Amino acid sequence: MYLYNSATHKKEPFTTHTPGHVEMYTCGPTVYHFAHIGNLRSYIMEDALEKYLRYEGYDVNRVMNITDVGHLSGDSDAGEDKMLVGARREHKTVMEIAKFYTDAFFDDCRKLNIKTPDTVQPATGLIPEFITMVEGLLDRGYAYVAGGNVYFDTSKLTRYHIFFDHDEADLEVGVREGVEEDRNKRNKNDFVLWFTKSKFEDQALKWDSPWGVGYPGWHIECSAISLKYNGEYLDLHCGGIDNAFPHHTNEIAQSESYLGHPWCPQWFHVHHLNTPEGKMSKSKGKTLILTTLEEEGYDPLSYRFFCLQSHYRKALVFTWENLDNAAGAYRKLIARVAALDPGDGEVDGAVLEEYRRKFTDAVGNDLNTSLGITAVYDALKAGTNDATRLAIIGDYDRVLSLSLLEKAAVKREEEARSRQTASTSGGFTVEGEGDPEIDAIVLRRAQAKKEKDFALADRLRDDLKARGIELTDIPNGAKWKRI
Numbered sequence: 014m015y016l017y018n019s020a021t022h023k024k025e026p027f028t029t030h031t032p033g034h035v036e037m038y039t040c041g042p043t044v045y046h047f048a049h050i051g052n053l054r055s056y057i058m059e060d061a062l063e064k065y066l067r068y069e070g071y072d073v074n075r076v077m078n079i080t081d082v083g084h085l086s087g088d089s090d091a092g093e094d095k096m097l098v099g100a101r102r103e104h105k106t107v108m109e110i111a112k113f114y115t116d117a118f119f120d121d122c123r124k125l126n127i128k129t130p131d132t133v134q135p136a137t138g139l140i141p142e143f144i145t146m147v148e149g150l151l152d153r154g155y156a157y158v159a160g161g162n163v164y165f166d167t168s169k170l171t172r173y174h175i176f177f178d179h180d181e182a183d184l185e186v187g188v189r190e191g192v193e194e195d196r197n198k199r200n201k202n203d204f205v206l207w208f209t210k211s212k213f214e215d216q217a218l219k220w221d222s223p224w225g226v227g228y229p230g231w232h233i234e235c236s237a238i239s240l241k242y243n244g245e246y247l248d249l250h251c252g253g254i255d256n257a258f259p260h261h262t263n264e265i266a267q268s269e270s271y272l273g274h275p276w277c278p279q280w281f282h283v284h285h286l287n288t289p290e291g292k293m294s295k296s297k298g299k300t301l302i303l304t305t306l307e308e309e310g311y312d313p314l315s316y317r318f319f320c321l322q323s324h325y326r327k328a329l330v331f332t333w334e335n336l337d338n339a340a341g342a343y344r345k346l347i348a349r350v351a352a353l354d355p356g357d358g359e360v361d362g363a364v365l366e367e368y369r370r371k372f373t374d375a376v377g378n379d380l381n382t383s384l385g386i387t388a389v390y391d392a393l394k395a396g397t398n399d400a401t402r403l404a405i406i407g408d409y410d411r412v413l414s415l416s417l418l419e420k421a422a423v424k425r426e427e428e429a430r431s432r433q434t435a436s437t438s439g440g441f442t443v444e445g446e447g448d449p450e451i452d453a454i455v456l457r458r459a460q461a462k463k464e465k466d467f468a469l470a471d472r473l474r475d476d477l478k479a480r481g482i483e484l485t486d487i488p489n490g491a492k493w494k495r496i
C-alpha cells in the first residue's frame with residue numbers, strides 16, 4: 014500500500030518494522046461528552062485503514078487510549094479539566110462520566126461497524142507506567158521540575174518535530190487559544206509531564222508521585238500506553254489533524270527521548286469534518302452526534318458511506334443535504350446488491366482474484382475509499398454470474414464495512430415475503446411490504462371496486478393514506494408502500 018505520511022509530507026510505500034506485522038496506535042476519545050460526528054469521521058477512516066491493512070494480509074495489533082484524565086480545556090496545559098466540567102454539568106462523579114461516555118462511544122462504533130481495537134486502555138488505569146516514563150525522562154536530562162510540575166525540556170532536542178504541512182486553520186484548534194504563558198516553562202514549547210500545581214487546583218482525580226500528589230499531562234498517556242502494548246517500535250500512528258500539534262509532536266519528543274531511538278516512522282492524520290459555519294469541536298458546543306442522525310431517520314451506516322465517499326486528507330463539509338444524497342445512494346446500492354441472485358452459478362475464483370487486484374489498486378493508493386465504493390459499482394456490472402459478483406462485493410465489504418450483503422439479504426427476504434402475499438391472493442396481486450393487515454384492506458378495496466361500491470373503495474384508500482400508505486393500481490392488482 015501507498016500511504017501519505019504526515020511526518021515526511023510524502024506518499025510512500027507502507028513499511029513495517031517486522032515484515033507482515035503492523036503495530037498501530039490511535040488516539041482515543043476524551044470521554045466527557047458524546048463523540049461528535051467529526052470525531053467519528055476520524056474513527057471511521059482509521060477503522061477502514063486497519064481493515065485495509067488486514068485485507069492486504071498484515072497481522073495488525075491496534076491500541077487505543079481513552080482519555081479520562083488530565084485533558085485540560087485549553088489543549089496546551091491550561092484551562093479547566095474537561096472531565097470535571099462534564100461531571101459538574103451532569104451532577105455525577107468523574108468516573109461515572111468517563112464510564113457513561115466510554116460506553117456511548119463504543120455504542121456509536123458498533124452502529125458504524127467500527128471494530129474495537131485489540132487493546133483499549135483508559136489513562137486512569139496506567140498511572141504507574143506514566144510515572145516511570147516521567148522519571149526516565151528526568152534521569153536522561155530531558156525534563157525538569159519547576160513550580161511543583163514536571164516539564165519536558167524541548168531545548169534538549171535536536172529536532173522538535175512539527176507536522177507543518179497542514180492547514181493553518183486546522184492547527185489553531187490544537188494550539189494555545191488565549192492561554193496565559195506559564196512562567197515555570199524554560200522554553201515556549203515545553204510542556205507538562207506531571208502536574209502537582211496548576212492554575213486549576215480542584216482536579217478531581219489525583220495520584221501520589223515522586224513530585225507530590227497530582228496528575229499526568231495529556232501527552233504522556235499516549236507515549237506510555239503505546240510503549241506498553243505496541244512495544245518500542247511503532248509502525249503507524251493515527252489521529253485527527255488537530256492532534257498533530259502539539260499532541261503528536263510532544264508524543265514523539267517524549268517517546269524518542271525516553272527510548273533513545275526513532276519511534277514511529279508513519280503518521281496518518283484525518284482531516285476535519287466541518288459544517289458550512291466552520292469547525293466542529295467538542296469543547297465549543299454546537300456539535301452533532303450520531304443519535305441526532307438516527308433521530309432524524311438516518312441509518313448510521315449511511316453516515317459511514319458519506320465519510321467513505323470522500324478522501325481522508327480533505328476537509329469534509331457536513332450538510333443535511335449532503336447526508337441525504339449519501340443516504341439515497343446507499344439505499345439504492347443495497348437495492349442493486351439485493352437484485353443479484355445468490356443462486357446464480359458458482360463463484361469464479363479467477364474473476365474474484367482479478368477484482369481483488371482492482372480493489373487494492375484503488376484503495377491501496379493512500380486509502381482511497383471513494384474509489385473503493387466505485388469498485389463496488391463496477392463489481393455490480395462485472396461480466397460474470399451473480400454469485401461471483403456477490404462474492405466480490407462481500408470481499409470489498411471486509412474493508413468498507415457497509416453491511417452490503419447483510420442488508421441486501423434482509424431486503425431480499427422482505428421482497429420475498431411481499432411476493433408471497435401477492436401469490437396467495439388469487440387473481441388479484443397485492444405487492445407491498447409484507448403486512449397482512451394492509452394487504453387485507455387492499456383486497457377489500459379491490460372487492461368493493463368489483464362490486465361497484467366506489468364510496469367504500471375511496472374510504473379504504475383514505476384510511477390507508479391516513480396510515481401513511483401510498484396505494485398504486487397496477488394491472489390486475491395494487492401496490493402499496495409506506496411513505
Ligand code: AMP
Pocket residue numbers: 040041042043044050051052053054055251252253254255256283284285286287292293294295
Ligand atoms: P477528542 O475526543 O476531542 O480527543 O477527539 C477524538 C478524535 O477526533 C481525535 O483523533 C481528534 O483529532 C478527532 N477530531 C476532533 N475534531 C474533529 C473533526 N471536526 N473532524 C474529524 N476529526 C476530529
Ligand code: ZN
Pocket residue numbers: 039040041235252260
Ligand atoms: Zn494521543
